Amino acid sequence: MNLRRLSAIVVKELRQLRRDKLTFAMIAGIPLLQLVLFGYAINMDVRGIEAAVLDQANTASSREAVAEIASSQVLDLRYRLSSPQQIDQLLRQGKISAALVVPADFDARLQRQDRPPLQLIVDGSDQSVQASARQLAAYPLPGWESRQGVEVVNFYNPERLAPLNTVPGLLGVILTMTMVLFTAVALVREREHGNLEMLIATPVSPWELTIGKLLPFVGIGLVQITVILVVGYWLFGVPVRGSLLELYAASLLFIVASLALGVYLSTLSQTQFQAMQMAFFTFLPQILLSGFMFPFAGMPKAAQWIAELMPLTHYLRLARGIMLREATLLELWPPVLVLLLFSALLLALAVTRISKRLD
Template identity: 60%
Template sequence: MSPRRLFAIMVKELRQMRRDRITLAMIIGIPVMQLVLFGYAINFTLRDLDTAISDQAATAGSRALVMDMQNTGVINPVRDASSPQELMTMLRRGEISVGVVVPPDFERRRIDGREAVQVLVDGSDTAVQAAAVQLAQTPLDSAAYVRPKPSQISVVGFYNPERRSAINIVPGLIGIILTMTMVLFTAVAIVRERERGNMELLIATPVSSSELMIGKVLPFAGIGLIQTTLVLLLGAWLFDVPVRGSLLDVYAATILLILANLSLGLMISTKAQSQFQAMQMTFFVFLPSILLSGFMFPFSGMPKIIQYLAEVLPLTHFLRLIRGVMLRGASIFELWPEVLALVAFITLMMTTAILRFTKRLD
């Protein structure tokens, strides 16, 4: 073995690596991304949960109680409600995570030692339910009134009262599986045609760019629906995961995510020069999606700037859709902001991919 030849090979590999911008970006980007995400973005302590208040007592004591709850930093009152029924509607639509009900006879209940306050929680997110329980048990000292005892503040968790993790995880797994497979499959689609020499045949045909791109994604859409059906069946059989909403709405939300991921994959395929590069670029999409979308870690615990970044990811909006339909029984029309966000993402990515694609070998 010649040290000189060995050194020459090492230099050659380093120079080739330097010319490969995607690999160089992974060498630097992966440790930086993971450090920032796990050190800065991931936080298990929930703060500023969107909350609606139904203060039917409207006394100085009830207002002081609500103010003390807000001072804990756990809840952030964003809406007022006239009745508990209105709070339930907001919970079902995903507009709030917590609802606080102060009955008209609050003062008498407090003095008699009976249940004086109800905290209604969206239990489809087990982390939110745990934070609400902690809120009810936190001492809230106020000089303005005698605070009800913790036993007088009841926490009622809806949609997952047993706090079973499978009910929260299985609907999200649909999004994770579709994001991982759909983006990866389509990311290598155009690149594979170029590497195998099939692009020469496509150039000689009258097929337009739009026809080629759309024709590439439609078969994968069918595969995505098969994967969704498999997860739904296994989730119901093995873990007793309910589908409280319309099954048609479940598939409508799934189709939106499939199209979003396929259009993103096509966008990546127009940028990558090889299948390996396409897989590398897919990793940069998949890692933030699984960490920032709210699947693994509480969305409300992330800093605001990270939440704004997560709003760009289609998986974030899909998780709100699928959990709202499957666990809370909401219709897809009640969750229209998430639908609109996914449609906008699909339109932007597909249009950009078609404009970037040209039927040329170079």
């Protein structure tokens, strides 16, 4: 072992790292990103759940009880409803995650103390909402001496089965990891192998090159969706209560959005290793901020705004809405629109950069 030769190799590697700006940035960027996400954005103490209230009693005591529940800040009572049918409609559309119902005999229940005077209907497809609802079950109400003042009713997942929440989320997570990573190295591999020069000599346009790279992976993504749905139903009994065709349509939108992101990353990278680094860098915020692992409602507003820019956030809303709440794409049009805009923007940027490379 010659220390002089060993030190020369070490110096060479350090200089090469310094020249590789992307790798150098990742060395500091990934720990900082994890620190910020876990220390600032990830919060298991859920507050501000989007909710509605249906006060069928409409008395002074019922209004006081609603105000007491609102003061806990667990629920954000955005909607005042006039009929029970509106609750189901808003839950299906994903506009609310819970609904506080005050029955017409609220005052009588307070007097008798035999039944919970309030009912909280929650979207059971989100486990974090279920956990927060259980905190409100024993919330002290004015004039109520019994232990449980709020009766919690789980819609869509009354048994509180974890796979019903996990499997729809895994659809998006697995597609994100495979689609982005596969396509992130696609154009880089062509350039490293010398195939890009051959393509330049042909009449292939940048749009044809980009779409031609995407189409095979679209088929791969649809096969992955099928495998997850079949295994999820066979092993865990996870249903598809809505339209299977609409679920595949939503998945197709997300696949295209993920592929567009991957192709764009490939135009920013010089090597396949750099492309994989950048793909991994996009995985962390998407998985951690989308609502798959941690409650979306518990995140600070700034983190929620960032999450709204990521395709996985919107696909999870579509997958859970269609599979568990039997919602339609028409009812869930906001995330559909976001995925369309995201795909169009990223594909246009990728094609523009490919055009510059071909020139």
